[in-house]
Amino acid sequence: MKNTEDEDRLRELQEAIYSDPDNYSHHYNLVRLAFQTGLFLWEKGEDTKELKEKAVEHFVISAKLNPNNSHTFQFLGHYYSRVSVDSQRASKCYQRALTLNPNDSESGEALCDLLDNEGKESLEIVVCKEASEKSPRAFWAFRRLGYLQVHQKKWSEAVQSLQHAIRGYPTCADLWEALGLAYQRLGMFTAAIKSYGRAIELENSRVFALIESGNILLTLGSFRKGVEQFRQALETSPCNIAAHYGLASGLLGLSKECVNSGAFSWGASLLEEASDIVKKSTFLAGNITCIWKLCGDIQLTYAKCLPWVDEGQKLGTNEEAFRTSIFSWKRKCHLTAIAASHSYQRALHLAPWQPNIYIDIAISVDLIYSLEERSRPESDVWQLPEKMSLGGLLLEGDNDDFWVSLGCLSDNNALKQHALVRGLQLDVSLAVAWAYLGKLYRKQGEKQLARQAFDHARSIDPSLALPWAGMSVDTHSRGCTPEEAFESCLRAVQILPLAEFQIGLGKLAFDSGQLVSSQVFAAIQQAVQHAPHCPEAHNLNGLICEARSDYESAISAYKLAQCAISTLAISAPKSHFYDVSINLARSLCQAGNALDAAQECEFLKKEGMLDSRVLQIYAISLWKLRKNDLALSVSRNLAASIPTMERTSGVVSISLICKLLYHISGQVSAITSIMKMPKELLQSSKISFIVSAINALDHSKRLESLIPSTRHVLKSYEEITGMHSLIAISKLVRHGSEESLVIQSGVNHLRKALHMYPDSSLIRNQLGHLLLSSKEWKDIHIATRCSIINPPDCPAVRGSKSGYGILGAAAVACYASSTTDQRFSFHTCKDQCMDGARALQKMQRWLHQEPWNHNARYLLLLNVLQKARKERFPWHLCITLKRLVLSALFNEEQYLKKDASHIYQKFQILLCASEISLQSGDHIDCINHATNASKLLVPDGNLFFAHLLLCRAYALQGDFPNMHKEYLKCLQLKTNHEIGWICLKLIESRHKLQIDVNKIELNFEESLKENRSSWDKWMAIFNLLQGQSSIWGHDYISAEEALAHACSLAGAESCLFLCHGAICMELARQQCGSQFLSLAVGSLTKAQEASIIPLPIVSTLLAQAEASLGSRAKWEKNLRLEWFSWPPETRPAEVYFQMHVLARQADSISDSSYVESFQSSQKWLLRAIHLNPSCLRYWRVLQKWTG
Amino acid sequence: MKLAGLKSIENAHDESVWAVTWVPATDARPALLLTGSLDETVKLWRPDELVLEGTNTGHCLGVVSVAAHPSGVIAASASLDSFVRVFDVDTNATIATLEAPPSEVWQMRFDPKGTILAVAGGGSASVKLWDTATWQLLATLAVPRPEGSRPSDRSGSGKFVLSVAWSPDGRRLACGSMDGTISIFDVARAKFLHHLEGHFMPVRSLVYSPIDERVLFSASDDAHVHMYDAEGKTLVGAMSGHASWVLSLDVSPDGAALATGSSDRTVRLWDLNMRAAVQTMSNHTDQVWGVAFRPPGGTGVRAGRLVSVSDDKSISLYDYSGR
DSSP: OHHHHHHHHHHHHHHHHHHOTTOHHHHHHHHHHHHHHHHHHHTTOSTTHHHHHHHHHHHHHHHHHOTTOHHHHHHHHHIIIIISOOHHHHHHHHHHHHHHOTTOHHHHHHHHHHHHHTTOHHHHHHHHHHHHHHOTTOHHHHHHHHHHHHHTTOHHHHHHHHHHHHHHOTTOHHHHHHHHHHHHHHTOHHHHHHHHHHHHHHOTTOHHHHHHHHHHHHHHTOHHHHHHHHHHHHHHOTTOHHHHHHHHHHHHHHHHHHHHTTOHHHHHHHHHHHHHHHHHHHHHOTTOHHHHHHHHHHHHHHHHHOOOOOOSSOGGGOHHHHHHHHHHHHHHHHHHHHHHHHHHHHHHHHOTTOHHHHHHHHHHHHHHHHHHTOOOOOSSSOOHHHHHHHHHHHHOTTOHHHHHHHHHHOOOHHHHHHHHHHHHHHOTTOHHHHHHHHHHHHHTTOHHHHHHHHHHHHHHOTTOHHHHHHHHSSHHHHTOOHHHHHHHHHHHHHHOOOHHHHHHHHHHHHHHTOTTOHHHHHHHHHHHHHOTTOHHHHHHHHHHHHHTTOHHHHHHHHHHHHHIIIIIOTTSOHHHHHHHHHHHHHHHHHTTOHHHHHHHHHHHHHTTOOOHHHHHHHHHHHHHTTOHHHHHHHHHHHHHHGGGSOHHHHHHHHHHHHHHHHHHHOHHHHHHHHHHSOGGGGOSHHHHHHHHHHHHHOTTOTTTTHHHHHHTTOOSHHHHHHHHHHHHHHHHHHHSOSSOOOHHHHHHHHHHHHHHOTTOHHHHHHHHHHHHHSOOTTHHHHHHHHOOOOOTTSOOOTTOOOHHHHHHHHHHHOOSOOOSOTTTOOOOOOSOOOOHHHHHHHHHHHHHHOTTOHHHHHHHHHHHHHHHHHTTOOHHHHHHHHHHHHHHHHHHHHHOOOOHHHHHHHHHHHHHHHHHHHHTTOHHHHHHHHHHHHTSOOOHHHHHHHHHHHHHHHHHHTOHHHHHHHHHHHHHHOOSOHHHHHHHHHHHHHHTOOSSTTHHHHHHHHHHHTOOTTHHHHHHHHHHHHHHHHHHTTOHHHHHHHHHHHHHHSTTOHHHHHHHHHHHHHHHHTTSOTHHHHHHHHHHHHHHHHOSSOOTTHHHHHHHHHHHHTOHHHHHHHHHHHHHHSOGGGOOHHHHHHHHHHHHHHHHHOOTTSGGGGSOHHHHHHHHHHHOTTOHHHHHHHHHHHO | OEEEEEEEETTSSSSOEEEEEEEOOOSSSOOEEEEEETTSOEEEEETTTTEEEEEEOOOSSOEEEEEEOTTSSEEEEEETTSEEEEEETTTOOEEEEEEOOTTOOOOEEEOTTSSEEEEEOBTTOEEEEEETTTOOEEEEEEOOOOTTOOTTOTTTTOOOEEEEEEOTTSSEEEEEETTSOEEEEETTTTEEEEEEOOOOSOEEEEEEOSSOTTEEEEEETTSEEEEEETTTTEEEEEEEOOSSOEEEEEEOTTSSEEEEEETTSOEEEEETTTTEEEEEEOOOSSOEEEEEEOOSOSTTOOSEEEEEEETTSOEEEEEEEOO
């Protein structure tokens, strides 16, 4: 079909030519068509050859007619190259085409292909260069040129050509790849990675680009990215050896990073993967040396880094299991080392002329020998490692690294020194050689030379571990402190986590007292993984765990150390074993396992190793086992050995003996034995504390004479403040009876002490605690001021009170609802109590710092409850409280021990939950919580409150029989908290439950007896209550009496005066006598004077009273006072109305200095109506006014 | 001509088997097989069932070469640490230990008369000749260094000597180097004669034709087998077909066939008249380090035998029949 069409066109064109034979375009078109059809047909048969030849004729004609058409020459070239194979003519035609149009890529490529086939590379380059010089758009030429230059390794020229070519073909992956290669060879790695990355982006199956960029990444040390590249390459080409090799070496690099940072298991697992990969590639190509060398490297690294893991099997208890575990670990290392050696040998067998493999074999053999613990005979015979390193040196004698290797591997000191010196001759700044030379000199005892060598090494390469480690030994001769040595060794360990360094670090940490340091902990954990056969590692591990108070781990570590000594290190002296046993006994004792500790001590006793340390542990563990007689006899032994001890351990022993005597035989015998002791032994702060404490408990004060002499040894700040705290407590005890303590005497002492040591948090917080415990009203506020909160990084002294706790408790303990927010109430408490909101913030901060602290959570809960109470239980606070209660109750059940204080906390939390339910109207929940609380084992005095709450709940429910039952229960339980009786009284009078007239009064007075100082206040409150109940009974006369009594008792309480004044006004209103009016004026004036902020209503009442007495000026003054006693946003309409009244008065006087004259009286009235439009009175006044 | 598998022993050694040779028959016993391996042992096998006769230990590294004295009484084994042990085949008694600097012992061959042991000297770029009577060094035949190279530069010259071969009359000695050149020496005068060019990669194995003293066969890492006129310094022929390095070769006692072992894991049999491979054995699963035809001799043994050893730890024995 196409052919017929073409033939039709052909015919048309032929006709056109006949008609116009000189028009070249006809020829051109005809031929072009014929040629194309011809080419198509030509591939099928020869029959169109004639047609072609004819076409060529037309072409030649068209070329003659128009010699500037490059296409003509291109087609001619195609004809000559493909149909009549005449490359000579073809290339001439192409060249002509190119001279006419250098951008003609088809001709250009065809010409270059022709030249390439003939092997004329230089001609090709000339053609490309010509074209590229002629036209910057001849991108084909730049591309071809770039490839050729890459081929000829002219990298920098290639980069330019390729960059230009990429402008023409920006999506050609080949070009990007070639550019990447050129950059890589020029050493421009980042640019190379980018170019390769672009090639991969264009075609993600570019294996070459992937592998080469992976190789660059490995060179640059970013192994992780490199590994990714190789993995991607392997997805496309799973048998690519270069990719396998790269992946394995990337993993090796990665694992070395891991191992150097101490992550041995991770490194080992990476190496296992690498080993699998490299084995696969050795199978693919068994005769490539470098793969076998890599295989050896991987295995050698594996053998070195494989960690020993104690799989939690309690190996310490089973020597046989421990031994098998160690042996199997060692065997695995050994086998891997042998495999590494075999891999290196294969590499050597394939390429025996490569010197570095000799060194590798030497190193692997050396590792095998060291794992076999082969003792090397001191003979003249060359050892295998030495000999193999010589092999490397024979082939490449000027390699300084080989000399260093020989120096390391040789046993012969002279040879070592010679080799290292040769290495330094070749390269004087070879830090490794200096370092090993230093080690050698140190071993030979030439400390001066060793130091110089180490210093050289360190100044050349500070990232080398050995010189740092070398600096940390022999500290005495260098004159540097243990801390400096520790720092040096720590640096060595951090550069290279080697078991020897790590064990050394552990020892230095012990000497310099840094056992709790995390770096040391990590280092020794790693040392145990790498040197499990070394008892020192286990022992140090134990010491470190013990220093971190992890006694269980310490015990198992010591047991492992014992196993290691008895099964593996036969040559270790017996004393090492005893030392470990002492450590073990001490840890056991501290972990609370007294039985095992005692057994360990008995073992040591049998071995005759009872020194003072063992005796102390023995005595304590016997005492813990309640073998008191034995413990005493041991402590007698200890006492007998005291004179031979040095001072510090003597002091420790004495204090231990004193404590034991006190606990076992009681105070008296402890005192007598202290009296018997020689005085000079008591000169120690520790003993001073013990003597003081015992003396405090002793009523006969037999030790009194000793105390001054022991106390004067107290020197440090902590000791002295601690002693003051102890004295305060002893005063509490001394002056009190059996049940009660005399808090005031303690407080007095601490106050004095605080003058001397004003910044001691111990004294301050103890004082705060004591003040809180006393039942004085004002003490609570003082407590918050004197306690201080320790910053979180400063650990609290054990047994001392937390500043937060005191603060939280004080904030809850203040009865006065002391909010400064007058929306809720007007506080009348005169003491500058801490703002409730601030206490709440502090509690939250505390809980945030110590989320595990139940006490913090508990106090926060109480503080929130307090806040809710002040704000009349708003909805959002109730929800918060419910959540807090839930979490607190959950914690209580989960974690807490069942001691009295925790049960009390739970009781309080339940009561709190019950109260919230009550306030939010959920009576059933309230009753449930309260009932739960009433079932807890708390003292009756506290249980009272649960029943009180139940009583309230039933009252609200209207369930009077139950209420009555609870009321009776309360009466039966009794409490010594005054507030409890007052509440009960309130309920009683409210619901008329009175059974026995004066039962509550009696009980109340009973509870007040203990607390004389605040008797007046409580009695006043009680009277207020009586007055209240009288008012309920409309018996205003007796109410007035009760309130007058209350006012006389509590002289400074403005509220009471206000109540009294109000009652008097009421009585006056009822016309009971004008004397009440003057009484009212008296009380209200007192109320005005007593309150620290102006109380509302007081002034209005006073104004009324004064007005009734006829004093207009006082009436006005008090009304104005009333205006100011309200906070602006809470002023009621009545106050505005009063202002209106005042303003109306003032209109006539027109004195503008008063508040009412700020606006017209009408405005005042309108504002009053605006605030309370339902009050008809205002409307009527307005009517009158306008009307 | 044809090879037929007779017996194959898997895991004959614990590790790769690198070297093999036949110990000629003595009056007391038939010819035995001697193999050396990476597992540091040398083992002695009795054909055709390949019964293990003995295991010799004592090397510290892999055994790279074994050689047997023409008398069949003594043999030598050499390991990577350049330690040569000469021992009595039947009793395994050590006769001598020859030590050389490391990297300086590679392939070993006894001369046809059995008076000299030639050791390819690796990095020393020479062949060492040891007197088998006194076990003293007789001579060192040094490969001349290329012009301009420093004498200290041992590896740079590329003259790392890997392989050695005696002409059947014992007058000539050929050695092959890492750079692909083969050097011919006159043994009697201890003199270097000339180089044979043609290979461009290490020459790992050399053997003279047993029927024609001038013809030398060489196997190289360039995957080709060459056939030289050793006296006329000319390359007579080349045989290609292995896909990877040719590691070892041996000529059949009748001089008509050549066997080669290669890194491509095959053993090939070449017809020397046609200069073409006639058979390819691919029973090994890893590269074949050694092939050896049984030397003629012994009582009542006429059949040809070929043995091959490989990295896959196995030994294979074939029956070789000429035309």
